[in-house]
Amino acid sequence: MAKPLEEVMRHPVHTVVTPEKRFWLLDYLSTVDHKKIGQMYVLVGVFYLIVGGLQALLMRVQLFSPDNHFVSYQLFNQLFTMHGTNMIFFAAMPLIFGLMNLIVPLQIGARDVAFPFMNAVSLWFTFVGALLVNISWFFGDAPSAGWFAYAPIGLNQFSPGHGMDFFIIGLQIAGFGSLMGAINFIATILNMRAPGMTLLRMPLFTWTSLVASGLILFAFPPLTVGLFLYMFDRLFGSHFFDAAMGGNPVLWAHLFWIFGHPEVYIVVLPAFGMISEVVATFSRKRLFGYTSMVFATVLIGFIGFMVWIHHMFTVGFGAMANSIFAIATMLIGIPTGIKVFNWLFTMWGGQIRFKTPMMFALGFLPTFVLGGITGVMLSAAPADYQYHDSYFVVAHFHYVLIGGVLFGFFAGLYYWFPKVTGRLMHEGLGHLNFWFMFIGFHLTFFPMHLAGLYGMPRRVPTYNAGVGLEIWNQLSTIGAFVMAVSIVLFAVNVAYAFIRGKKAGNDPWDARTLEWTIPSPVPEYNFAQRPLVRGLDPLWMAKEEGKATVPPAEPLGPIHMPSNSYLPLVMAVGLFIAGLAVIYHRLFFTVLGLEILALAMLYHSLNDDEGYHVLPEEQPLAKGEGA
Amino acid sequence: MESQQTLVNATDRMQLGIETSTLEGRNKVLGFWVFLGGECALFASLFAIYLTLHGQTLHGPTAKELFNLPLIGLATLFLLTSSLTGVLGINAMHRGNRRSLLRWLGVTVLLGLAFLAVQVIEFITYAHEGFGFSTSPFSCAFYALVGFHGGHVAFGVMWISTLMLQLKKEGITARKAPKVFIASLYWHFVDVVWVFIFTVVYLMGIMGV
Numbered sequence: 001m002a003k004p005l006e007e008v009m010r011h012p013v014h015t016v017v018t019p020e021k022r023f024w025l026l027d028y029l030s031t032v033d034h035k036k037i038g039q040m041y042v043l044v045g046v047f048y049l050i051v052g053g054l055q056a057l058l059m060r061v062q063l064f065s066p067d068n069h070f071v072s073y074q075l076f077n078q079l080f081t082m083h084g085t086n087m088i089f090f091a092a093m094p095l096i097f098g099l100m101n102l103i104v105p106l107q108i109g110a111r112d113v114a115f116p117f118m119n120a121v122s123l124w125f126t127f128v129g130a131l132l133v134n135i136s137w138f139f140g141d142a143p144s145a146g147w148f149a150y151a152p153i154g155l156n157q158f159s160p161g162h163g164m165d166f167f168i169i170g171l172q173i174a175g176f177g178s179l180m181g182a183i184n185f186i187a188t189i190l191n192m193r194a195p196g197m198t199l200l201r202m203p204l205f206t207w208t209s210l211v212a213s214g215l216i217l218f219a220f221p222p223l224t225v226g227l228f229l230y231m232f233d234r235l236f237g238s239h240f241f242d243a244a245m246g247g248n249p250v251l252w253a254h255l256f257w258i259f260g261h262p263e264v265y266i267v268v269l270p271a272f273g274m275i276s277e278v279v280a281t282f283s284r285k286r287l288f289g290y291t292s293m294v295f296a297t298v299l300i301g302f303i304g305f306m307v308w309i310h311h312m313f314t315v316g317f318g319a320m321a322n323s324i325f326a327i328a329t330m331l332i333g334i335p336t337g338i339k340v341f342n343w344l345f346t347m348w349g350g351q352i353r354f355k356t357p358m359m360f361a362l363g364f365l366p367t368f369v370l371g372g373i374t375g376v377m378l379s380a381a382p383a384d385y386q387y388h389d390s391y392f393v394v395a396h397f398h399y400v401l402i403g404g405v406l407f408g409f410f411a412g413l414y415y416w417f418p419k420v421t422g423r424l425m426h427e428g429l430g431h432l433n434f435w436f437m438f439i440g441f442h443l444t445f446f447p448m449h450l451a452g453l454y455g456m457p458r459r460v461p462t463y464n465a466g467v468g469l470e471i472w473n474q475l476s477t478i479g480a481f482v483m484a485v486s487i488v489l490f491a492v493n494v495a496y497a498f499i500r501g502k503k504a505g506n507d508p509w510d511a512r513t514l515e516w517t518i519p520s521p522v523p524e525y526n527f528a529q530r531p532l533v534r535g536l537d538p539l540w541m542a543k544e545e546g547k548a549t550v551p552p553a554e555p556l557g558p559i560h561m562p563s564n565s566y567l568p569l570v571m572a573v574g575l576f577i578a579g580l581a582v583i584y585h586r587l588f589f590t591v592l593g594l595e596i597l598a599l600a601m602l603y604h605s606l607n608d609d610e611g612y613h614v615l616p617e618e619q620p621l622a623k624g625e626g627a
Numbered sequence: 628m629e630s631q632q633t634l635v636n637a638t639d640r641m642q643l644g645i646e647t648s649t650l651e652g653r654n655k656v657l658g659f660w661v662f663l664g665g666e667c668a669l670f671a672s673l674f675a676i677y678l679t680l681h682g683q684t685l686h687g688p689t690a691k692e693l694f695n696l697p698l699i700g701l702a703t704l705f706l707l708t709s710s711l712t713g714v715l716g717i718n719a720m721h722r723g724n725r726r727s728l729l730r731w732l733g734v735t736v737l738l739g740l741a742f743l744a745v746q747v748i749e750f751i752t753y754a755h756e757g758f759g760f761s762t763s764p765f766s767c768a769f770y771a772l773v774g775f776h777g778g779h780v781a782f783g784v785m786w787i788s789t790l791m792l793q794l795k796k797e798g799i800t801a802r803k804a805p806k807v808f809i810a811s812l813y814w815h816f817v818d819v820v821w822v823f824i825f826t827v828v829y830l831m832g833i834m835g836v
Contacts, residue, residue, distance in 0.1 A: 114654035179665060187658035191650070217661060221669035229676065229771065238760060238767040240676065246683035246764045255672060605789055608802055 022564070030564040032116035035522055037123050038101030039420065042413075044127060045095035050487065051134070052086035055079045057484060060444075060477040066465035076461035077144035078163070082134070084147030085167065089174055090130040092267040092401070095409050097122070097181050100209045100270065102420055104185060106515035106522065107203045109194025109531045114187035115180075116562045117604065122181040124572030129174025132579055136166035143167035146459065148256050149230070151241035151249040156234055162583055165234055169579040172227045173572075175220050182216035185209055194514070195553040196533035200294065203513045203537075204280075204287060205412075207294050208273030211301040212266045218305065219262035226255030235582065250315060257308035265304040268400065269297060271408025272339060275361045278411045279343050280537075281511045282358035283350025289342040290536060296335035296342075303332050313384045322381040329379035336372055340365065355509065356430030360411035363438045367407060371399030374449070389459075392452030398445045410437070410490075417494075418508045422521040423501030429493040436486035443479030447472035512537035517549045525559040528619045558613040565609070571600045645721070645804040652805035659809040663816050670820050673772045674827060681832070683764035690765070690832030693758060695749070699829050702745040703821065706780070709738035710818040713811045720807055725798050728807070732791050735814065739784040746777050769828065776824055779817045786810050 028036055059079050062070045071079065105113055113119050136142045141161040145154035154164045189210045193202070202210075230252065232238040239245035241252045280287040287293060309317065309325035343365060352358070374396040378384050387393055410433075418424050451472035456463060463469050507516040514531055515522075517539050529552035535541050538550045578593025647653045681690065716731030750770075760770050787810050793803055 114658060183658050183661050183665070186661045187654050191654050191657055217665045218668045221665050222672045225669055225672040225676070229767075232760075232767065232771070236760070238771075239764050240680070240767055240771075246680075246685050247767075248679055248683075248764070251676060251679055255676075258672075602789060605806075606793060 027564065029569055030566045032120050032562050032564060032568075033524055034101045034105050034113045034116065034119060035420070035524075037119050038098045038103075040123055041094045041098030041101055041126070043098075044123075044130065045091050045093075045098055048086045048090035048094070048130060048134075052083050052091055053484065053487060055083040055086070057480055059083065060480040062461060063463070063473045064477040065474075066463050066470060068462055071461070073461040074144060077146075077459070078142040080459055081143050081146050081167075082137075085133060085143070085171075086130075087401070088147060088263065088267070089171060090126075090133070092405055093174070093178060094126055094130075096209075096212065096267055096270045097126070097178070099205075099274070099409070099412050099416070100181075100185055100213075103416055103515060104206050104209050105188060105192070106419075106518070106526060107206045107513055108189060108192065108197055109514050109527060109533065110188060110192040111526050111530070111559065112192075112562065113184050114191055115184050117565060117568065117609070118180050119184055120565070120568035121571055122177040122184065124568050125177030125180070125575065126174045128572045128576040128579075129170045129172070129177060131170075132173060132576060133166055133170030136163050136170075139166070148253075148260065150256075151230075151233075151252045152243065154230070154234075155242060165231075165583040168227050168230050168234065169583060172224065172231070173575050173579055175224055175227070176575075178216055179220045179224075182213040182220070185213040186217065189213075194527075194530050194533050200291065201533055201536050201538075203273075204276035204290070204293055204297075205270065205273035208269040208276075208297050211297050212269045215262045215266045215269070215301050215304060219259045219266065222255045223259035226252055226259070229255075231582075235585070250312075253312055253315070254308070257311045258305075261308040261311065262301075262304045264397075264400065265300055268404045268408070269300065271364075271405045271412070272297070274408045274412030274415065275343065275364055277511075277513065278357045278361045278415050279346050281415070281509050282353045282355055282361070283347045284353075284510070285346055285350040286512075286537060286540075287342070288345035288348075289338070292338055293342055296338040299335040300332060303328060303335075307332065310379055310381075310384070313381045314388045319381075326379050326381045330376055333372060333376050340369060340372075355414075356425070356427060356434060357411045357415035357509075359431060359434040360407050360414065363434060364403060364407040364411065367399060367403030367438075367441065371396060371403050374399065387452065389457055390452035391448045391456045391458060394458055395445050395448035395452060398448070402441055402445070407437075410434075415509070416515075417497065418504030419515055419520045419522065421497065421501075422504050422519075423497040424504050424508060425493045425497045425501060429489060429496060433486050433489040433493060436482055436489060440479050440482030440484075440486055443482060444476045445479070447475040447479075451476070507539070512540035514538055514550065523619070525561060525614050525619065528559075528616075529554050529556060556616045556619070558615050559619070560611050560613055562611045563609050565604075567600045567604050571597050574600065645799065645801060646808035647805070649801050649805075652801060652808075655805040655809055656812075659812055663812065666816060670772075670775070670823075673775055674823065677768040677772045677828065680764040680768040681828075685763035685765075687762035687766055688756060688758050689835075690769075690828075691835050693753060693756065694829050694832050695752070696829065696833055698745060698749055699825065702742050702749070703825050705738045705742040705745065706818055706821050709735045709742070710815055712738065713814050717808065717811050720799055720804060723799060725794060728799065729791055729794055732787055732794075732807075736784050736787050736791070739780055739787075739814075743777065743780055743784070746773070746780075773824060773828065776817065776820055779813075779820070783810070783814050783817055787814070 022030070028040065031037060058071060059076065062068050062076060064070075101113070101119070105111070133143070139162060141163040143149070143154075143159070143163040143166065145159050145164055145167075149164065149167065152158060154167075189202070189206060229238070229240040233240050233242060233247075239247040241247050241249045243249055276287055276293060307325055307329045309321060310329045313322050313325075343361075354362075374392070378387055378393065378396055414425060414430055451469055454468055454472070456469050456472075463473070504520040506519055508520075509516070514533070517531060518527060531538065531550040532553035533550070542548070542550050574593045574596030576593070577596065578590050581587075581589030581593060645652075647656055712731050712734040716728050716735060719725075719727035719731055758766055760766060790803070790807055790810055794807070797803060799807075
């Protein structure tokens with residue numbers, strides 16, 4: 001038996017301080033635990049998914065019939081702007097960070113992320129950034145220049161209210177959070193893997209998270225710069241993007257899409273990772289072509305930075321520039337195709353079990369491939385002149401972002417829900433959820449291809465009767481409501497799981513990776529003993545050798561944990577105050593907010609967190625499984 | 628004598644890796660290198676903007692009329708020298724010599740402040756010559772790029788100063804060493820950016836490229 005106090009003495013840097021028990025809400029507000037932070041990220045993501053979804057429903061109602069006046073045209077502009085902004089920045093991003101937080105440390109056998117405190121800062125920055133953009137509704141006007149906010153339409157002349165200011169400042173703050181999150185996960189994945197977990201033994205979700213974090217690292221700074229300049233233009237009278245004063249509006253479009261295109265891969269790569277985990281687990285087979293999957297992921301991330309001009313083919317850069325970017329765009333089809341075939345070959349000859357996560361993965365495959373095919377169509381620059389700014393494009397990117405990202409997320413959410421909560425969801429309801437979503441999705445977005453080919457432009461609040469657009473728009477609106485039902489079914493299923501759900505146990509899916517070797521829900525220290533990894537899919541290896549679990553790499557001992565802190569929340573509140581004040585040119589409150597932020601940073605820097613130790617006697621898991 | 632020498636070498640080596648002697652320290656150093664990667668993308672964007680807009684001078688002064696190379700040379704001298712003193716500070720940390728470390732960090736901070744003072748003088752002169760922030764797209768891009776860099780220097784000065792307070796109180800520990808080390812990484816990075824600004828903005832500006 002380990003002698004806890006002697007063990008503690010061997011860690012002279014740390015002292016033993018038992019944390020006080022807190023009320024659950026205060027615990028969450030001050031937590032630095034990656035699992036709780038991950039849960040809050042997922043909650044934020046689901047909340048804005050619903051907000052963005054409701055905004056989409058309002059637009060679909062408006063477009064149900066020609067010459068409709070359900071919403072005003074200005075409100076329609078605000079709706080599509082906020083729909084896009086919410087879905088990308090405040091639904092998809094928090095969902096990927098949520099699942100990365102919940103799962104990546106478990107998959108690599110780590111006890112926490114590299115920077116637990118900064119992790120909480122990331123969460124709260126994202127939270128207040130989203131809040132700032134969305135409260136613009138209550139301050140008179142929401143942004144209405146589209147989620148890409150092209151200049152000059154988003155500049156003062158054409159967007160005179162404060163809506164765009166909320167958009168710029170809110171995205172800036174949330175962007176800082178994303179950047180810190182990316183740095184955190186790169187350091188975590190490279191530095192904190194369990195003994196034996198070489199890079200090419202990492203699960204695919206961890207790999208895709210690593211590559212997505214790398215993309216965030218290099219894609220967000222151009223957006224940061226662009227938003228700063230936008231802020232200067234709108235609030236401080238500069239002329240970066242104002243053509244009348246010699247500025248260059250295309251510069252903003254470049255900065256935005258240098259960020260914006262990698263952003264698509266930032267959200268879709270982790271979804272690919274989730275699909276890979278789910279397909280391998282529910283086919284009871286090692287992932288086919290693991291190494292080629294890793295290389296395809298890296299390649300997609302790399303080429304993803306060289307294609308942004310395909311959003312700007314019609315700007316008129318000439319045939320040479322358009323051709324280069326068209327070819328680069330088509331190249332991305334190759335690694336993506338490798339992935340699709342690897343998923344198919346993983347299923348080939350496997351023992352497929354049609355559980356809910358697998359249903360979403362199976363729905364993902366054909367849907368995403370359709371989005372990929374229209375993507376290759378759009379990448380041909382001459383053809384793009386025809387498709388550009390039509391509903392065909394809307395159909396394409398929703399096939400990628402819903403068919404790829406959302407289906408992937410739902411596969412991941414259903415797959416890891418038992419690990420996070422300790423409860424199983426209802427399979428029947430899950431299948432119903434899947435079918436409503438799958439059918440509703442195709443009913444909504446397949447007709448949009450046709451509406452676009454028949455000439456319906458994007459972002460218009462209405463259309464004329466008698467030009468053949470009614471039927472496609474009506475089908476889309478019906479489909480949108482079917483999708484809404486599927487989200488309600490998901491909510492019912494979550495409620496069911498908490499009220500009546502069966503206990504999950506360590507490994508409800510007969511899975512392959514490290515996160516399934518520990519109890520559900522996961523104890524705060526994750527692993528009582530860090531595992532020893534001897535290959536890909538360590539849990540499956542152990543099962544094949546007839547062992548219950550992966551062998552430990554260390555004896556039982558005290559586990560060092562970081563302490564809770566309210567400072568991340570305080571920093572975010574400071575930044576929120578400063579952001580709101582700068583929009584209204586209140587110098588005093590801007591300085592006050594920034595001072596709160598700076599003082600919190602200073603306090604954190606001057607006061608090192610001693611943390612506390614969880615001793616072996618307090619580890620319920622350790623008692624049962626002592627080495 | 629010889630055995631004493633080996634002993635000194637052994638402690639030297641222990642100190643040499645002090646910033647990466649704990650997992651926390653290794654995380655900090657790696658995470659900070661990663662952050663500097665992101666900073667490269669940030670400054671690359673600002674340089675791209677400057678190169679796009681620096682010809683748009685409207686009715687305001689041009690780079691050729693404006694820049695005062697001796698003054699900029701002085702600022703460059705201050706900042707490049709401060710990188711050297713930063714290295715000497717880290718060297719002192721590796722030798723475990725707190726007094727020397729504090730002294731070199733102090734010199735680094737002073738040189739950083741001197742650089743900032745020159746920059747403030749420069750900006751005030753420009754403002755008097757009718758080259759304000761919103762005079763022309765050229766002025767906007769100039770102040771954005773050079774101002775972002777100056778902001779980085781100012782943050783570095785404050786950061787290293789607070790670290791000096793901590794070092795004075797607690798000495799060179801496995802906790803503090805990574806902080807000092809990454810602050811020095813930051814300082815070198817800011818210095819390297821200045822080399823590019825000096826070349827792209829000032830030298831090319833004077834030559835009218």
